[in-house]
Amino acid sequence: MIQKVLAHYRLTQLSCLGLILFMAVFIAALLWVFRKGSSPFYAELENLPLQDSDRSLKGRI
Amino acid sequence: MQNTSQVLETYQYDDEIVKKFVIATLVWGVVALLLGVFIASQLADWRLNFGISWLTFGRIRPLHTNAAIFAFGGNAIFAGIYYSTQRLLKTRMSSDLLSKFHFWGWQAIIVAAAITLPLGYTMGKEYAELEWPISIGITVVWVTFAVNYFKTLMERRERHIYVAIWFYIATIITVALLHVINTIQIPVSMWKSYPIYAGVQDALVQWWYGHNAVAFFLTTPFLGLMYYFLPKAADRPVYSYRLSIIHFWSLVFIYIWAGPHHLLYTALPEWAQTLGMIFSVMLWAPSWGGMINGLLTLRGVWHRVRTEPILKFFVAGLTFYGMATFEGPLLSIKSVSAIAHYTDWIIAHVHGGTLGWNGFIIFAMIYWMVPKLWKTELYSTRLANIHFWTAFLGTLIYIISMWTAGITQGLMWRAMDSTGHLVYPDFIETVIRIVPLYAVRAVGGGIYLISYLIMFYNIWMTVAKAPKSEKSEVFQAAKLMPVSISQLGDRPHRVLEGLPMVFSVLTFLAVGAGTLIELVPTFFANDYVTTAPNMKPYTGLQLHGRDIYVREGCYLCHSQMIRPMVSETLRYGDYSREQESAFDRPFQWGSKRIGPDLAREGGKYPDLWHYRHMMDPREVTSGSIMPAYPWLYRDKTDFAILQKKLKVMKSLGVPYSDIDIAQAESDARQEAKAIADGLISQGAPTPLEDREIVALIAYLQRLGQDFKKGIIK
Numbered sequence: 216m217i218q219k220v221l222a223h224y225r226l227t228q229l230s231c232l233g234l235i236l237f238m239a240v241f242i243a244a245l246l247w248v249f250r251k252g253s254s255p256f257y258a259e260l261e262n263l264p265l266q267d268s269d270r271s272l273k274g275r276i
Numbered sequence: 277m278q279n280t281s282q283v284l285e286t287y288q289y290d291d292e293i294v295k296k297f298v299i300a301t302l303v304w305g306v307v308a309l310l311l312g313v314f315i316a317s318q319l320a321d322w323r324l325n326f327g328i329s330w331l332t333f334g335r336i337r338p339l340h341t342n343a344a345i346f347a348f349g350g351n352a353i354f355a356g357i358y359y360s361t362q363r364l365l366k367t368r369m370s371s372d373l374l375s376k377f378h379f380w381g382w383q384a385i386i387v388a389a390a391i392t393l394p395l396g397y398t399m400g401k402e403y404a405e406l407e408w409p410i411s412i413g414i415t416v417v418w419v420t421f422a423v424n425y426f427k428t429l430m431e432r433r434e435r436h437i438y439v440a441i442w443f444y445i446a447t448i449i450t451v452a453l454l455h456v457i458n459t460i461q462i463p464v465s466m467w468k469s470y471p472i473y474a475g476v477q478d479a480l481v482q483w484w485y486g487h488n489a490v491a492f493f494l495t496t497p498f499l500g501l502m503y504y505f506l507p508k509a510a511d512r513p514v515y516s517y518r519l520s521i522i523h524f525w526s527l528v529f530i531y532i533w534a535g536p537h538h539l540l541y542t543a544l545p546e547w548a549q550t551l552g553m554i555f556s557v558m559l560w561a562p563s564w565g566g567m568i569n570g571l572l573t574l575r576g577v578w579h580r581v582r583t584e585p586i587l588k589f590f591v592a593g594l595t596f597y598g599m600a601t602f603e604g605p606l607l608s609i610k611s612v613s614a615i616a617h618y619t620d621w622i623i624a625h626v627h628g629g630t631l632g633w634n635g636f637i638i639f640a641m642i643y644w645m646v647p648k649l650w651k652t653e654l655y656s657t658r659l660a661n662i663h664f665w666t667a668f669l670g671t672l673i674y675i676i677s678m679w680t681a682g683i684t685q686g687l688m689w690r691a692m693d694s695t696g697h698l699v700y701p702d703f704i705e706t707v708i709r710i711v712p713l714y715a716v717r718a719v720g721g722g723i724y725l726i727s728y729l730i731m732f733y734n735i736w737m738t739v740a741k742a743p744k745s746e747k748s749e750v751f752q753a754a755k756l757m758p759v760s761i762s763q764l765g766d767r768p769h770r771v772l773e774g775l776p777m778v779f780s781v782l783t784f785l786a787v788g789a790g791t792l793i794e795l796v797p798t799f800f801a802n803d804y805v806t807t808a809p810n811m812k813p814y815t816g817l818q819l820h821g822r823d824i825y826v827r828e829g830c831y832l833c834h835s836q837m838i839r840p841m842v843s844e845t846l847r848y849g850d851y852s853r854e855q856e857s858a859f860d861r862p863f864q865w866g867s868k869r870i871g872p873d874l875a876r877e878g879g880k881y882p883d884l885w886h887y888r889h890m891m892d893p894r895e896v897t898s899g900s901i902m903p904a905y906p907w908l909y910r911d912k913t914d915f916a917i918l919q920k921k922l923k924v925m926k927s928l929g930v931p932y933s934d935i936d937i938a939q940a941e942s943d944a945r946q947e948a949k950a951i952a953d954g955l956i957s958q959g960a961p962t963p964l965e966d967r968e969i970v971a972l973i974a975y976l977q978r979l980g981q982d983f984k985k986g987i988i989k
Contacts, residue, residue, distance in 0.1 A: 229793060229796065230793065232793075233789065233790070233793035234555065236789065237529050237555070237786075237789075237790070238555050240525070240529075240786065241525060241526065241529060241555070241558065244521065244522060244525045245522060248518040248521050248522060249518065257517040257518060258517075259436070260436055260438060260439075260517055261507075261513035261514055261517040262513050263364055263434070263436060263438040264360070264363075264364065264438060264440070264503075264504050264507045264508055264513075265507060265508070265511070265512075265513060
């Protein structure tokens, strides 16, 4: 039924727009995480949970 | 780049609030599982509701799902979020008062649900059953949580935002959006309201909500917890941080956009359809990447999985996650859905997710947190291992029995012989065949409950043996200095990944855009769901009967949606048309057929059949597992409220005339008298006309009549 109802729906530009928009953002995110020079940054980030309480006395920026 | 003016600040974590949420999780978990085993047993043996209205399947099932998702799952999520957020941000929650309000407010909502749902106060929309006063309460508590959370983010002493927090933020934003849009309703009285959406539109909004609630209440927060607690338990960082980011964005899109929305592809030009397909596959891969990411985090410490129950729970939980996210898309394939929809296969699917994925992650988290919180050791690792194996066994028995039941029944419904007739024309035959599996399922659930009680005992002893009055630790960290963009010149990425507000806005945009694109079509629904000019809305009595149908939760066992498939139209009659539910608030298409579809029930049997059937289903259909409804023959119809009901309906656009409203009560009494007189002349006892059963029969006899009488074509 939902399928049938949606088939009535003719605003295809909107669907296309959404599809392209999301795909663009998704690809952008992919490129973003693999940008050059980001490795040390992510190495730092991924260690955040491991250093929270015990080693926090030092404090980091 | 940061420097000279470092100010060291001391702070303590608010672990009291985490302890509170942990205890609430443990307690509500027992309730949720107990209710589940209870209603599962009722399907195996109908007598187990003891003939008490507030213990019947239709009233307890919503309580079971609400308790499992929002009480057990909800409290666990909050416990984990409060624990990990404070530590990841190196700060205490912004306001203890707001944290407390969140905790007690949430418990109050659960208690209110536990009282109102068994009494039959329900919106009749799955996972959004709670009536409007409670619904408003949920909004208030959720906003409190959000305010406290975002304030905490602003007060943080760690510049970078770890990926777990992204998942939490997405949860907070999206759940608020889902809840508010889906529960807009107009009250009739303190405990009754009608949604502003009707029929097709209500269905689309409801399943947009339902599908995304699974994503943003049972998936994103749990992934956040997994990304924090798994590295903690394994004592090593997550396998690939990059993958976790892709995982995040693909999830935000996969549900909002590629979920039910892929139906829209049918109307797209070919190139866009192809693009859409590629996109769906691309989105699906990272979701599995998430599971692999979790499992590979354990690289090098696999030997510890053998001995440490916490890691066991993580490994099994992630595996169930992978299974459920594989099964989900499979079930949405048209030809698979044709067999699986309305059957117990779906029940197997959701319990693989909840018992296996959500449950196991919660257990791992509890075993990890409790000793830390109470500054002690776990009472017994052996018991925890026993818990793991029994819970695993229980889940397997549950899933396998429901798969078998679902596929068996699905195939029986479709079976046709060479002459084109149904092989099992009597619905009850397909029920009797799977009742033994319902018993097996109840056993599986029972084993899971027992395993849970083992954990309960273990945690109880852990806390009881913990040293009393431990002072909470004090930490120190530097205050976070505002950094201007220019200072960041060399590392622009920190702007995006470090700024929670920018990130929140992006998430909101992603979710919001998906929502618009998915919901906009429904607002055009009125263009083509045109009601036939001579199609009449329900009479007052029928409407009241419908509300009784909603109250008793009949929709949890009966669908009102015949699909355009030969086996369905042969069994139930012509397939459902969208106009037929144009006046239905809430829609009652249902999602599960424990009993047959009722969309064309009107006129199929005489009134007396229904009268006897509702009194004792086994008297007319031997082997039936439907509950008996003796109280409908005792309780009186509230005729006085009908005027108010019709008025609200009219304000929502249902074509009632002023005369209809003015005479609502007398019209309904007249209609009831006619039905009652007919029944009495066939031997039904008096008095009858003012009893609820008459209103319900009026409703059942109306179902599908517009179509049968040719008003809708």
